[in-house]
Amino acid sequence: MSPDDKPHSDSESLLVDPSTHMESFRRTRHNRRTELVEDYVELIADLIEDGGEARQVDIALRLGVAQPTVAKMLKRLAADGYIQQRRYRGIFLTDIGKQLAEQSRERHHIVESFLCAIGISIETARIDAEGIEHHVSPETLEAFKRFVTQTIAFS
Amino acid sequence: MSPDDKPHSDSESLLVDPSTHMESFRRTRHNRRTELVEDYVELIADLIEDGGEARQVDIALRLGVAQPTVAKMLKRLAADGYIQQRRYRGIFLTDIGKQLAEQSRERHHIVESFLCAIGISIETARIDAEGIEHHVSPETLEAFKRFVTQTIAFS
DNA sequence: TTTCTAACATAGCCCTGGCTATTCTTCCAT
DNA sequence: ATGGAAGAATAGCCAGGGCTATGTTAGAAA
Ligand SMILES: [Mn+2]
Ligand SMILES: [Mn+2]
Ligand SMILES: [Mn+2]
Ligand SMILES: [Mn+2]
Secondary structure, three states, rough: OOOOOOOOOOHOOOOOOHHHHHHHHHHHHHHHHHHHHHHHHHHHHHHHHHHOOOOOHHHHHHHOOHHHHHHHHHHHHHHHEEEOOOOOOOOOEEHHHHHHHHHHHHHHHHHHHHHHHHHHHHHHHHHHHHHHHHOOHHHHHHHHHHHHHHHOOOO | OOOOOOOHHHOOOOOOOOOHHHHHHHHHHHHHHHHHHHHHHHHHHHHHHHOOOOOHHHHHHHHHHOOOHHHHHHHHHOOOEEEEOOOOOOOOOOOOHHHHHHHHHHHHHHHHHHEEEEEEEEHHHHHHHHHHHHHOOOOHHHHHHHHHHHHHHHH
């Protein structure tokens, strides 16, 4: 065999170096672990603002999961200090919870507005934003925000 | 109590209707389940193209996980018909696997290019794209593609 | 005040996707 | 030809995030 039997010889071709590659995947895995927490506190904040209280059944309905699934998750959120639970009463956000909810809500809104600004239908924007939001870094969020502002200015 | 004790009375305020909300979350959960498969086949395709073979150690190194984690996942991919495994030999993509890899790679590339096109640094674009790609619908992907093409045309 | 129902709690199951520790195989160097 | 090391397989653990089935409780309606 020649020393050149590998498709891209020594130049390492298209692939980025392993540690850079690894870092991206690690970050993505980390984002995935915080996704649910963000969606829950955001939804709880919305429900409270909208109807005065956040109940398990409503959370379950809007998330499209079963009530015990919500119950288990709420225990985790309580253990992690995001919410306060009173048995057979509603859910209340702690200060930490409110803060995370506010951040999540703002980021979510910017992402959705951005998608609309580049011409995507509101239905699709809503769906895609629900997943994309959790993987948008501060730098990207700033770029999205700028873009939305500019687009509005030119209309 | 007055009939108006709830913050937003009858207009249902800011929240979208429950079933629409639910649909977004369901889609996002579905996308999450396919994320890993997409990243694996894409990475395997890249490794084969780059070095002639895809080995567990290299996959593990680039994903930032342990080798048995990769081994277990590869069994699933084989069971699902994306790859072919020969004990103590490398990984080979089936036709289905190649097809998914190609789709994933293209989508990934468009997302990353798009982020760069709106002014995000390549480092951040790489990281964010790794997560965002899995939540981009065909409609959004088309919009991203158009935007990239236009941006290149005007430079 | 009592009853009944909707909401909540709890138990117990499953799958996914991580990990460590250990045991094969292969294959290269000696 | 053989030994060792690198790579792959296997076993067994854990947490997260789903589910169903079932028991409990609070509060409204009667
Ligand atoms: Mn959100
Ligand atoms: Mn979301
Ligand atoms: Mn990818
Ligand atoms: Mn990815």
